[in-house]
Amino acid sequence: MDLGIIVQAAGLFAVTNIDDILILALFFAQGAGHRGSTRKIVLGQYLGFAAILAVAVAAAFGATFLPESAIPYLGLLPLALGLKAAWQAWQNHRNDEDEEEAEAKEGGPSHWEVAAVTFANGGDNIGVYVPVFATAGIGGMSVYAVVFLVLVAVWCFAGKFFATRPVIAKALSRWGHILLPLVLIAIGLLILIEGGAFGL
DSSP states (O other), rough: HHHHHHHHHHHHHHHTTTHHHHHHHHHHHHHHSSTTTHHHHHHHHHHHHHHHHHHHHHHHHOOOOOOGGGGGGGGGHHHHHHHHHHHHHHHHHHHHHGHHHHHHHHSSOOOOHHHHHHHHTTTTHHHHHHHHHHHHHHHHHEEEEEEEHHHHHHHHHHHHHHHHHHHHHHHHHHHHHHHHHHHHHHHHHHHHHHHHGGGO
16 A cells, blocks of 8 residues: 555545534534434544545546536535524523423434535535546545545544533533534535525
8 A cells, every 4th residue: 555645645635624623523512411422423424424435436437426516506505404503592592491401302413414514515525536536546546535534533533522622612512502503504605605506
């Protein structure tokens, strides 16, 4: 296995997924105290990233499951989830006395929500990965895929680490219910606007 390809793969992953650490930290903060939330977040991150990899690999071989013109509309996923999270935060704020009960029922983010945000946020990564995969060949592509999947675990660990640092955890527990919707809405709008969706 060529060390150069491993280093390139690690660098490419880090550059294209740096914003995921913040999103993961927010998800881990939202799931704090809920049994099974870590498993759901990690599973969701892997599902979303596996979908990104599958589309990029297929496109590198010439298949286009996702037309390029559709990628900007992936911004609708985090936008919708951000609006849903904002609505839930507003409802919880209105019903302060029922807040604990609502949070216990909620159980943190579902793996499908995490997967949807990961996939939508990584839509632009597909455009970067396709030419790299196409020129790397099957052997090189396999190395990239393995390195990427290992680094997904590192990213999950980093997100959980940041979410559990006392200072950060205190800030996220106080402001996370506001930050998560804002970040998701901003990501959704950014994807839509940068991609020119709806003629924006």
